[in-house]
Amino acid sequence: MQTPESLSPSTARTAPVRRPRASARSPLSPQDWLRTAADVLVDKSVEGVRVDVLAKMLNVTRGSFYWHFVDRDDLLQRLLQSWKAAQTERVIAAHNRQGVTPQEVVHDLAGLSFRGESAQRGGAIELAVRAWARRDEAARKVVDEVDAMRLRYIEQTFQRMGFEPEPAQQRAFVLYSYIQAESIFRAQGSEDDKAARRAFVERLLTDRTLPY
Secondary structure: OOOHHHOOHHHHHHOOOOOOOHHHOOOOOHHHHHHHHHHHHHHHOHHHOOHHHHHHHHOOOHHHHOOOOOOHHHHHHHHHHHHHHHHHHHHHHHHHHHOOOHHHHHHHHHOHHHOHHHHHHHHHHHHHHHHHHOOOHHHHHHHHHHHHHHHHHHHHHHHHOOOOHHHHHHHHHHHHHHHHHHHHOOOOOOHHHHHHHHHHHHHHHHOOOOOO
16 A cells, blocks of 8 residues: 555646546436436425435436436435426526517416426426425425515516506416416316316406406
């Protein structure tokens, strides 16, 4: 065994910290791990989201995980941020990019729960995240941030229609509650029933002639 004194200056300077060889680097991206973690979150809750479980599902070694994440806590935090981005920030950004009218925003938001498999997956992940937030303060903080961001955006949409701040805030809460309810109760009613509910809510909240 070499002592520090027996190392040459050049050897002492260049002794590297060990890490996997470049050829062993995982071909998977962080998004692959996050998608699989979301699947496990839905199926088994956050307690089931473990590095060994994900590695087995992805058919890679545990070491591959550490190319992308510091540890399990890092994965969980990034999973929450990924959900926040996909389910809130990108929706708002898409509306802003497309330059849609406030009425079109309300119509689009009211239909979020009816977008086939993508809506079902998004709804399932949201329910799993909210269940996680009931037991974990970090998750609760992110969920509260998302709820506040969504409500603020919907409130601003109604204000753009000409509603005063208080009625806009009330309408935002009703529309947001409706969106959540349709996601939870997706098995209730036929497609015609769902379309009728959606049309009723939109009319109820956007009709300026109603006395409220």
